[in-house]
Amino acid sequence: MFSLLVNICANATWSQNGVTVAGGNGAGGATNQLNLPYGLFVDDDQTVVIADVWNHRIMQWKNGDTTNGQVVAGGNGAGKGLNQLNQPSDVLIDKETDILIICDFANQRVVRWSRRSGTTQGEILIGSIACWGLAMDEQRNLYVGDSVKQEVRRYRFGENNGTLVAGGNGQGDGLNQLNGPTFLFVDRDHSVYVSQYWNLRVVKWTKGATVGIVVAGGHGNGYGLSELNGPQGLLVDTLGTVYVADEENCRVMRWTQGANQGTILEGGTDQGAGARLVRPMGLSFDRHGNLYVADSTNHRVQRFSIEKSC
Numbered sequence: 001m002f003s004l005l006v007n008i009c010a011n012a013t014w015s016q017n018g019v020t021v022a023g024g025n026g027a028g029g030a031t032n033q034l035n036l037p038y039g040l041f042v043d044d045d046q047t048v049v050i051a052d053v054w055n056h057r058i059m060q061w062k063n064g065d066t067t068n069g070q071v072v073a074g075g076n077g078a079g080k081g082l083n084q085l086n087q088p089s090d091v092l093i094d095k096e097t098d099i100l101i102i103c104d105f106a107n108q109r110v111v112r113w114s115r116r117s118g119t120t121q122g123e124i125l126i127g128s129i130a131c132w133g134l135a136m137d138e139q140r141n142l143y144v145g146d147s148v149k150q151e152v153r154r155y156r157f158g159e160n161n162g163t164l165v166a167g168g169n170g171q172g173d174g175l176n177q178l179n180g181p182t183f184l185f186v187d188r189d190h191s192v193y194v195s196q197y198w199n200l201r202v203v204k205w206t207k208g209a210t211v212g213i214v215v216a217g218g219h220g221n222g223y224g225l226s227e228l229n230g231p232q233g234l235l236v237d238t239l240g241t242v243y244v245a246d247e248e249n250c251r252v253m254r255w256t257q258g259a260n261q262g263t264i265l266e267g268g269t270d271q272g273a274g275a276r277l278v279r280p281m282g283l284s285f286d287r288h289g290n291l292y293v294a295d296s297t298n299h300r301v302q303r304f305s306i307e308k309s310c
Contacts, residue, residue, distance in 0.1 A: 018302030022061040039090030103131035133183035145181035233283035
């Protein structure tokens with residue numbers, strides 16, 4: 001599944017009351033539960049595919065069925081077997097081949113897993129990589145962040161080494177460096193957007209660039225509208241507006257192009273069982289512009305309906 005660029009107007013708004021579309025029944029391993037959902041992706045039919053970290057599995061929840069999900073990869077305990085995952089952090093769908101691409105974080109590998117019924121194990125695509133986030137462009141090139149090497153590489157299928165597209169200059173806060181890359185997004189111009197957890201910012205690397213451009217955060221650690229505290233899930237629309245899950249601040253932010261501060265779309269500082277969002281991680285749009293948030297510590301995925309658009 002390519003990084004989905006949705007047409008959203010600058011004055012768009014979303015419902016402040018989310019609807020639970022997956023999980024929401026406490027932390028657990030039953031098919032109606034999640035245990036720390038991280039990355040997620042929404043297919044064209046609004047099927048939600050979720051990296052269910054502490055259950056070591058990928059779950060699929062079909063639109064309209066909020067009672068139970070289906071295990072579509074892993075789910076056989078934490079391990080290195082081809083039928084196992086260990087703390088998967090992100091997932092996407094390659095629609096051309098109907099295959100899941102998974103960051104198998106604790107196993108330091110990227111695996112692919114067919115969505116066909118009866119599939120019992122995956123296949124290693126890339127090994128020895130501290131993968132956290134994934135993205136794919138329209139040519140089906142795969143982009144993978146490495147949180148140890150502090151870089152992002154682009155891989156054609158079958159490649160082992162890939163091409164450096166962001167970072168690769170050690171850990172640091174220089175514009176040619178990364179520090180804690182988490183989630184990724186790639187636009188139609190093959191610009192790569194990278195959330196940097198420890199640098200408290202989102203940086204855009206245009207195709208062929210040797211340095212990045214700060215497009216969100218970068219003003220220190222805090223709750224101000226110019227600040228981020230642990231950026232995670234990442235989306236970009238056709239206007240170049242950046243949407244980011246601000247994990248430690250328990251909110252989702254929107255940053256228009258060139259802005260020196262963002263606006264709060266969802267959530268805030270309140271935490272606990274009654275909070276709107278607690279440590280949001282992965283983000284996804286569906287083709288209508290509805291926003292899906294992995295509300296990780298509430299062990300659910302929330303959908304916020306778009307209310308005002310063009």
